[in-house]
Amino acid sequence: MRSLVIAGGGFAGVSALRTAYRLGLTHKMEVTLIDRDGVFEYLPSLPYLISSLRTPEEVTRPLERFASRLGAKLIKDEIVGIEPTSNEIRLRINGVLGYDYLVIGLGADVDYSNVRGYQYVYAAYRLRDYLSILKKLEEVEEEGGSIVVVGGGLVGVEIAGELKRWNSSIDVILIEEAETLLPYSGSLRIGDEIKSLLEKSGVKVVTGSRCVEVTRSGVVLESGDSLEASIVVWAAGVRGQRPELTEELPTYGRGWILVDKTLRVERYDNVFAPGDVNWLQINGDTPMKSVEEAMLQAETAVENVARSLEGRPLKPYSPLFLSSNPKILGTVGGQGFIVWGNSIRVSNLAVHIKNSLEKTVLSLLDGQSERLFSLKKAFLKSFFRIF
Numbered sequence: 001m002r003s004l005v006i007a008g009g010g011f012a013g014v015s016a017l018r019t020a021y022r023l024g025l026t027h028k029m030e031v032t033l034i035d036r037d038g039v040f041e042y043l044p045s046l047p048y049l050i051s052s053l054r055t056p057e058e059v060t061r062p063l064e065r066f067a068s069r070l071g072a073k074l075i076k077d078e079i080v081g082i083e084p085t086s087n088e089i090r091l092r093i094n095g096v097l098g099y100d101y102l103v104i105g106l107g108a109d110v111d112y113s114n115v116r117g118y119q120y121v122y123a124a125y126r127l128r129d130y131l132s133i134l135k136k137l138e139e140v141e142e143e144g145g146s147i148v149v150v151g152g153g154l155v156g157v158e159i160a161g162e163l164k165r166w167n168s169s170i171d172v173i174l175i176e177e178a179e180t181l182l183p184y185s186g187s188l189r190i191g192d193e194i195k196s197l198l199e200k201s202g203v204k205v206v207t208g209s210r211c212v213e214v215t216r217s218g219v220v221l222e223s224g225d226s227l228e229a230s231i232v233v234w235a236a237g238v239r240g241q242r243p244e245l246t247e248e249l250p251t252y253g254r255g256w257i258l259v260d261k262t263l264r265v266e267r268y269d270n271v272f273a274p275g276d277v278n279w280l281q282i283n284g285d286t287p288m289k290s291v292e293e294a295m296l297q298a299e300t301a302v303e304n305v306a307r308s309l310e311g312r313p314l315k316p317y318s319p320l321f322l323s324s325n326p327k328i329l330g331t332v333g334g335q336g337f338i339v340w341g342n343s344i345r346v347s348n349l350a351v352h353i354k355n356s357l358e359k360t361v362l363s364l365l366d367g368q369s370e371r372l373f374s375l376k377k378a379f380l381k382s383f384f385r386i387f
C-alpha cells in the first residue's frame with residue numbers, strides 16, 4: 001500500500017487529512033499525520049486568552065481522535081529532517097519514516113532576526129507562548145510595570161488591545177518600525193484608523209521606531225532611546241522553517257519552501273507544501289498567510305496527490321486572498337474592524353465572522369457532520385469571495 005505523510009497538524013494539515021478522507025485516499029493509502037504536540041491550535045483566537053475571552057480548552061483540540069476517525073494514524077513527534085531525495089523524514093523520537101507522497105504543512109516560525117537579546121522576549125505564536133505570557137502577567141499584576149508589544153501587524157494590534165482589556169490600568173506600548181500600523185495594507189489611512197482605535201482603548205502607539213535590542217528591563221530603539229517594560233511581547237513577524245528542516249528543499253527568502261502553482265515543491269514530484277510554510281508566486285503576487293489560504297491550498301495539494309496517483313494532470317491553485325488586495329478581520333479590545341483592499345470599516349461584523357470561522361474549523365475537528373461543515377465552509381468562502 002502506498003503511503004501519504006501529512007507533516008503538521010495545523011490548518012493546512014487538518015484540511016489535507018480531511019481532503020484525503022473525502023477523496024477516499026485514506027482507504028487506498030496508509031495516511032499518517034505528524035504533529036509536534038498532537039494538538040490543533042486555533043491560532044487566531046490565542047490573543048483572546050489574555051483577556052480570558054477564551055480558555056485554552058476552547059481554542060485547542062487533540063488530533064488523535066480526529067485522525068483515527070478519518071482513517072489515519074497520528075504520530076506525536078517533532079520532525080527534525082526532511083530528505084526528499086530518499087523519500088524520508090526524520091523524527092526526534094520515532095526515527096526515520098518513509099513516504100510515497102509528502103504534504104508539508106509545518107507553518108511558519110517566529111522571526112527574531114535583527115534583534116539582540118531575544119532570550120528576554122515573550123513570543124506570541126503558539127499556545128505554549130501564551131501560557132508563558134499569562135504566567136508572567138500574574139507577576140506584572142502584582143508588581144506593576146508597563147508592557148511593550150513589538151510589531152504592529154494584526155497579531156501585535158490584537159494583543160495590545162487584549163492586554164488593555166485584561167487590565168486597563170497597566171501601561172501598554174505598541175512599537176512598529178514602519179510609519180504605520182498594519183504596514184502590509186499599504187495604506188496610511190488604514191494604519192491611522194487602527195491607531196486611533198488602539199489609542200481610544202488606552203494603548204500608546206509608537207510608529208517609525210525599530211526595536212534593536214531587548215534587555216531584562218525593556219527595549220532599546222534604533223534611535224538610542226529605551227523603554228522600561230516588565231514584559232516584552234514579540235509579534236514582529238514570522239519566517240519559514242529552520243534550515244535544518246529545509247536544507248534539501250528549494251527555499252526563498254528566510255526559509256519559505258518554493259512551490260509551483262500546483263503547490264508541488266519545485267524539483268520533487270511527490271512533495272507538496274500548502275499554507276504558511278510555502279512561497280508561492282502567481283502573476284507577481286503572493287497569497288496572504290492566512291487560515292483560509294492554508295486550508296484551501298491544502299485541499300488543492302491533496303487533490304493533486306490523487307491526480308498524480310491516477311496519472312492525471314495537476315490542478316493549478318487559485319488564491320482567494322492575495323497580498324496585493326489584503327482582506328483582514330481583526331479586533332481591538334473587542335471592537336471589530338474589516339480591512340478590504342484600501343478601505344477599512346470599523347464593524348462588529350468582523351467579530352461575528354471571526355467567531356463563525358472559528359466554530360466552523362473546530363466543528364471539523366469535533367467530527368460534526370461532513371455536510372454541515374461543507375455548508376458552513378461554502379458560506380464563508382462565498383462571503384470572502386465577495387468581500
Ligand SMILES: Cc1cc2nc3c(=O)[nH]c(=O)nc-3n(C[C@H](O)[C@H](O)[C@H](O)COP(=O)(O)OP(=O)(O)OC[C@H]3O[C@@H](n4cnc5c(N)ncnc54)[C@H](O)[C@@H]3O)c2cc1C
Nearest residue numbers: 008010011012036043044079106107275276289290291294
Ligand atoms: C496569534 C495569531 C493570530 C492570527 N490571526 C489570524 C487571523 O485573524 N486570520 C487569519 O487568517 N490568520 C491569522 N493568523 C495566521 C494563521 O494562523 C496562519 O496563517 C495559519 O495558522 C497557517 O496554517 P498552517 O497550517 O500553514 O500552519 P500552522 O497553523 O502554524 O500549523 C503548523 C503545524 O505544524 C506543527 N509543526 C511545526 N513544526 C513542526 C515540526 N518540526 N514537527 C512536527 N510538527 C510541527 C505545529 O505544531 C502546527 O500544529 C494568526 C496567527 C497567529 C500566530
